[in-house]
Amino acid sequence: MSTTTSPRPGTPAKPTKRRLPRWWWLGAMLGVLFVVSVLEVVTGADDLASSGTVRATLIALVPIMLAGLGGLWSERAGIVNIGLEGMMILGTYGAGFFGYHYGAWAGIAGALLMGALGGLVHAIATVVFGVDHIISGVAINIIALGAVQYLASLTFAGLPGGGSTQSPKLENVPSVTIGPLSDALGDLEGQDIFFLSQLAAVLRAMVTNLSLFVLLAFALLLLTYVVLWRTTFGLRLRSVGESPSAAESLGVAVLRYKFSAVLVSGAMAGLAGGFLAMVASSNYRDGQTGGRGYIGLAAMIFGNWRPTGLLAGSGLFGYTESVGLRQGGTSVHALLLGVGVLAMGLAAYQLYRRNVTQASVILGIGALVMVVWASIDTVPGDFTSITPYVITLLVLAFASQRLRMPAADGQIYRKGSAG
C-alpha cells in the first residue's frame, strides 16, 4: 500500500507537531487519578485507587515494563524481538540459580546475564546471519523454555524446597520505607477525602516497602530515555533503526550497534524475569512468565516505541491485572462504567470530527458496555482475568493508526548496502 507521502517542495514551513508542555505526563497522570476517584465515588468500588492496588500495580507493571524496555532497545535499532518471552524465562532461571547460591544481588546479575545470553543468540541469528527476526524470536522462545526446564530439573531437584519445576526460596531484594511519610499518607488515605485520599494512596505506595528492584527498573526507564535520546550512542543506535544505510554511509558501524542493542534488550528482558522470580514472587517457577514477554512487546507498541508511552502501556496492563486479581468482581464492574462513559465521549468527539462510521462503532461498543454494566453486579472471574487483554485490544484498535515504528524496524540489513 502506498501510504507514504512523497516530499512536497515549496510547501511553507509548517509545524507538524504541536509541542506538549514539559510536564504533560504529570498532568495526564493526575487526570487519570481524578477520573478513577470519580469512579470510586460513583460506584463505591473503593479498591480502584487504594495504596494496595497501586503497590500491586507497581509490582505487576515492572516486569512488563522491563520486557517492554527490552523491546524498545532492540526495535529502536531495527530488530523486532518476539523472543522477549524466552529471554524473560532465561532471566527467571538466572535469578533462581544465582540468587539461591550467591544472594539477591547475584540473582539480579544472573537474570541480566542469562537474558543477555538469549539476546546474544537473537543478535547472532538476526544481525550476523540475517535470519527473519520473528523466526529467530520464536525459536528462542522454544529453546529457552526447554533449556530452562531441563536445567531446573538438573539443578533444583533435590535441593531443600526445590524441585524439578521450582527453585528453593530466594533471598529478598532489600526494600525501603520512609516511615513517617508513609504513616502520614496512610492517615490521609484513611480519611476518605475525595481525590486527596486517592492521591495519598498513590504516594504512599511509593514510599512504603518499596523494593530496590522497582527503583532499579524505573532508573533503567529513565536511563533508557537519556541514553537513547540524549547521547551520541543513542543517536547512532536509533539511526540504525531508522535508516541503516544512511548511518553506514556516515561511518556508523551499523551491525555493531544493532548487535549491542539486542544484547541490552536481552539483558532488560532477563531482568524482567529476574524481577518476577525475586520480587513479584520469591522463587523460580516453571512457567512463571505466563506470556508477560508478549505483553511487554504489546505495551511497547502501545507506547509508540517511547519510554513514556511504554510506562503508560505497562501501567494500564499492570493496573487492570491487579485490580482484576484483587477485587475483580466489583472493581472491573466499576471500570466497565468508566469504559462506557469514555466510549460515549470518544464517540461524541468523532461525531464532531464527522467520522460518522467510527463514531457509531464506538457508540455501539460504549452502549453495549453500559448495558452489561447495568445488568450485572459483579463480573465473573473468567472475565476479570481477560480484562487486560480486552482493554489492550480496544485501545490499540482506536489508537494504532497514530503509532509510528522505527522506519527500518524488522528489516534485515547487510553490511555494505549503503548507496
Place this chain on the structure above:
Amino acid sequence: MSGLSPRLTRLLLGLSAPVLALLAAFAITSLVLIVAGDPVGGVWGEILTLPETRNLANILNNATVLYLSGLAVAVGFRMNLFNIGVDGQYRVAAFVAAVVAGEGWLPGAANIVLAIAAAMLAGAAWAGIAGVLRASRGVSEVIATIMLNFIATGLVAFFLRKVAVREAGSNTIGTKEIPEGSRIPGFEIGDGSTTEVYGFIFIAALAGFAYWFVLNRTRFGFELRATGASTTAAVASGINVKRMTITAMLISGGLAGLVGLPILFGDAYAYGSTFQSGLGFAGIAIALLGRNNPIGIAVGALLFAFLDEQSNALQILVGVSPDIVAITQGVIVLTVVISYEVVRRYGVRLEQQRVAGALEQEHRSAAEQETSA
C-alpha cells in the same frame, strides 16, 4: 553444481538446508548433554530406537494434529501474516465442535460434517477479528492474536462451565460426549497394536492437498502469495490487500479450527479441561521448519511428533528429563532458518553467476560473429 539444471540445483539446495540443520541440532543437543553430565549415548539410543507399532500410531496421530496446526500458521506466513493465535483459535473451535457434535442434532456422519463446519467457522471467526483489526485499524496481527489467545481461554472456560457435564468420579469437566455413531473410526497399522491411527489423518492429508492446490495453482493463491511477496506490487496489480488480509486470516483460522478435531473425534469425544493445549505454538515452529510447503510441513510434524513420542520414556528408561528434546526442537527451528539463509545466499550467488555467465557467452558469440563477418 552450476552444471545441473536450475530446478535440480534448487531441489538439492532445498534439501541440503534441513540436513545441515539436523546435524547442527544433533551436535548442540549432544553438547548440552555432555556438559550436564547426562548419558549422550543412552539418550540418542532411546530416541533413535525403532518405534513400536503403537508408538508409530501415536507418532502419526500427534503428527496429524501438528500438521494441521502447521498448515494453519503457514497460510498466514505465505502472506507475511503472523498468526500466533492458532492456539486460541483451535481451542475455541474444538469447544464449539464438541458442543455441536455432543448435542447430536443430526444423525451419524451428518453430525460430523456439521461439527467440522462449525469448528472451521468458529476458528475463522476468531482469527477474523485479528484480520479485520489489521485491515481496518492497522493493529499488528501479532499483538491482536496474542491478546485473543488469552481472551479465548477466559471465554471458553466460562462457556464450558455453562454446558459442562461431569462424569461420576472424575474431577474434570467436559462437554457432552459425542454419540457413538458420530465418531470418526481409526484404523490399525500392523497387528496387535492397541492404538489406532486417527481416521482424521485422511482429512488432514486432504487439507494439505487443498492448501497446496489453492496456493500454488489458483488465481486466488497467486494473489495471496503475491501480496505476501510485495504488498506494494500487489496493490499496483489490482489485488485488494485489505480483503486478502481478512481472507487469509479467515482461512488460517478455519484450518486452525481443524487442529483439535482429530483428538476430539478419534480419542477424547468431548472437550474438557484437560484437552491438549499449546498446539498452536508448536504449529509455528513446524510451519517454519517445513518452509510453508505442505510436504515440508508434514516432515516437520512427523519429526516433532517423533521426538515427542520417543523422548517420553527418557525419564523412565534413561533417567534424563525429556525437556532435552525441546532444546533439540528449538535448535532445529533456528538452525533450519540459518542454514536456509546460508544456502539461499549460496543459491543466489549461483544464480547470478549462471545468469552472468550465460550473458557473457551470448556476448562473446555475438562478438565472434561480428569479427567473422
Place this chain on the structure above:
Amino acid sequence: SDDTESSTGTDGGDAPSSDVKVGMAYDVGGRGDQSFNDSAAAGLDQAMEEFGMESQESEAEDGEAEAAREERLRTFADAGYDPIIAVGFAYGPSVGKVSEEYPDVHFAIIDDSSVEADNVASLVFAEEQGSFLVGAAAALESETDQVGFIGGVETPLIQKFEAGYVAGAEAVNPDIQVDVTYLTQAPDFSGFADPAKGKTAAQGMFDNGADVVYHAAGGSGGGVFEAASQSDNWAIGVDSDQYETADSSVQDAILTSMLKNVNVAVFEYLSEVNDGTFPAGITTYDLAVDGVGYSTSGGFVDEYTDQLDEFKQQIIDGEITVSTTP
C-alpha cells in the same frame, strides 16, 4: 541425571527387600512441587524405606497430549513396573485405557474414581471435609468476619476445596463474608505456578478486610504466604503441612494447613501390595480414616481444636454433609 530422579531401593545390608517395582507417574510439577506430587512422593519414599521396594518416576509435561500420558503408563508396564501409580485426575482416561490393555498389571490413581476395573485402585479424598475444618478455623480466628479463598485454576477439584471451606466458615459464623478468587482458567494451568498472582490476589483480600486466606493454588501459594506474612495476617496451607515445608520467614503466618494425605494413601496402598494383595475399587480418604484433616504445627489453632474436632465428629457421624460444589 541425578540421584533424586531415579532413586532405587536402599542398598543397606540388612534393609528389607522386596521385588516389587513401583512406577510413579506424577502430574505436572513432579517431585519437589511442595504440593500434592510431593506428598505422593513422601508416601512412596516411606514405602521404599520400609519395604525395600524399587521405584521409578516420571512426570507430566504442561499441556501434553492424552497419548503421552497413556504412553507413560505403557512404558512403565512394558518395563516390568507393577504396580503403577498415577498421580492426579488428569490420568483418569489414560488409566482407564491402559489398565484394559494390561490386565495383569496393577494401577492406582489418585483423585479420580471414574475407572472401574479389577486391576485399578482409585484413591480419592474428601477434600471438602478437610477444607470444612480449616474454613471453620478461619472463621474462628477471623476478627473482621471476612476471610478469603484463592484457587489456582478453576477446576471441579479445586471447587471442592472452595465449597468445603465456605461451608465450614459459615458453620461457625453464618454472616461471614468469604471472598473467592481463582488465578487462571483451564487450560491455562499457570495459576498453579504463578506466586506473583497469588500474592497480588491475597494482598487484595487482606487490604479489603479479610484476615485469613486459604489457598488451593499449588505453587502460587507461596505468594499467598508472603502476602499474609508481610501484612500480619493469616494464611492457610493446603495438601501437606505447609508450616513445615514453607520457608521459615513465612512460617508464622501459616495458621494451619488442610491435610490431604496423599502420602498416607500411597503408603497404605503400597503396604497392601507388599502384603501380596492388590487392592481394587474406590478407597475414599475422608475424615473418618484421617485421609484428610488439618495441621496443628505452630500451635496457632490450639485454642480451637475442641470446636474443630466437634465438627469433625459431626461430619464423620453424618450429621453434617459437606457439599462438593460451591
Place this chain on the structure above:
Amino acid sequence: MSETAPAPASSAPAVRLRGIGKRFPGVIANDDINIDVEPGTIHAVVGENGAGKSTLMKILYGVQAPDSGTIEINGRPVSLGSPADAIGHGVGMVFQHFMLADNFTVLENVVLGAEKLHGIGAAARAEIMRISDAYGLDIEPDRLVEDLGVGARQRVEILKVLYRGARIIILDEPTAVLVPQEVDELFDNLRELKAEGLAVIFISHKLDEVLAVADTITVVRRGTTVATVSPDEVDSRQLAELMVGSELPSPSTESSTVTDTVTLSVRGLRLRGEGRPLLDDVGFEIHAGEVLGIAGVEGNGQAELVEAIMGMRPAATGAVELAGRDLTKTSTRQRREAGIGYVPEDRHRHGLLLDSPLWENRVLGHQSREPVVRRGLIDRRAARADTQRIIEQYDVRTPGTDVLAGALSGGNQQKLIVGREMSGDPILLIAAHPTRGVDVGAQAGIWDHIRDARRAGLAVLLISADLDELIGLSDRIEVILRGRLVGSFDPSQVTPEQLGSAMTGAGGAA
C-alpha cells in the same frame, strides 16, 4: 576540517586511483580504473548504465573494498575499510539515492557519525547555521527531514559532507530529481566549493550538465576508464559515442498520430492531503494515438495522479472515464481489465516480485485474464510461453523464464515490465519514468515500443523527470504543480528551461 588531510602538495592530486578492480559474482564491475582528480576542480565521471561508476565511488568512499588497485589521497596511499576511514581522510559522498533518516531532524541527520566535532547540541546547531550561511544553503536545523522537499534534502546532503570538513566531495547523480533551476543553484554551490580548493567528483547521465560544469571528464565503459577529456575538446555527441561506442539514439516523435477518439477522460480529480490537497481539480483528456506528458518537480502530485487513475487511492474523488466507460467506482483490477497498462515509477516496489521467477511476474497484474490464467487456475505452461514471447520481442537479456526477477539488471527488468503491460492489449498505457536509470540501449528500445503502440492507437500518459524524454515523446505536455495542472505546452515549441520555470511556478502557461 580533518587533521589527516594536510594542505595539498602542489604536485600531488587530491585523489589518484590506479588499477582499481572489483568483481561481483558473475560481473566485473571495475577493471583497471585509473583516475587523477586535481584539487580545486570539478571532475566528472560519465558512463553507461551499469558501467561501474557507483561501484567505483563506493570504493573511494570505503563502502566496498576493491579487489585490486591502489588509492592515493593527497599523495599518500590509503586503505579505506569503511566510510569512517574515508571521512577521516577528508572524503565525503552524496549518494545516488538520499541517505537520510526521515524521522530525524536535519540536525540529527547532519551530526550523526560526526558527533565528536561539535557534540549533538547547541554547538552543532551553531556550526550548521554557520555553514548554511556561508554557502547559502538555507537550512533549518530543527525541521524533520520528512517535511523537506527534494532540493532541500539535496542541500542537507551537501551540508552533511561540508560539516565533516571534507576536501574531496563525491556527488553521484545529484541532478536526477532536480528541475533546471535547482540544478543551476547546485552548480553555483559546486563552483563555490571549487573556489575554496575542494575537489569535486561529479557523476551524471546528463551530458550537457557535465559539459557545463566540469573541468575534466573521465569516461568509464564496461568497468574501465577509456578516456579523460577536457569539456572544451568534446561535444555531447562525441562524449556519448565514447561512452557507448556507437551513436546515441534520441527521443524524437515522428508525425502526429493523434485521433479524435477520446480514450481517457479525467475530470475534477481531487485528493486530500494533510495540509494542502495532493490533487486539486485535475482534469484532462487523452486521445487514441496521443502521448500526454506530465512535467513536474517530484512530489507535486504525479505519483498521486497516476495512483488515482489506477484506483489505488480510494480517497480520491472525481471522474475517470476510459473509452466512454465510467471507471470512477471501480477497483484497480477492473481498471486494468478495462484496458489500462501500468508501468510504475518504482519497478522494485510496484512492478515486480523480485523473489519470484519471471513467468510468475508475467502473471502479476494479469491474474484475471487469459492466457496465463484460465477459469481461476494458473496456466503455468501458457505463462511460461508468453513470458518467452516477451523475452524475444522486447530483448530481455535472461537465460530463461525460471530466473528470479531480482537477478535481472534494472534495464532488463524494465523491459520485462513494459512487455508485460503491453501484452494485455491495453488502450491506455500509464508510463511513469519508464526509462529512469535505464541504460541507453534499453532506453531506446522502450521508446520504440511506446512509439509503435502509439501508432497503433494507444493512448499514453507519460510521466517523466527527464525533460528531453518528455519533449521528445509527447504530443502535448501538462505541467503539474502542487497538485494542480498549471499549464499546457506544445513540445515542438517549448524548451526545457521554459518547462522548468513552469514546474517551479516561476513562469506562466504558454
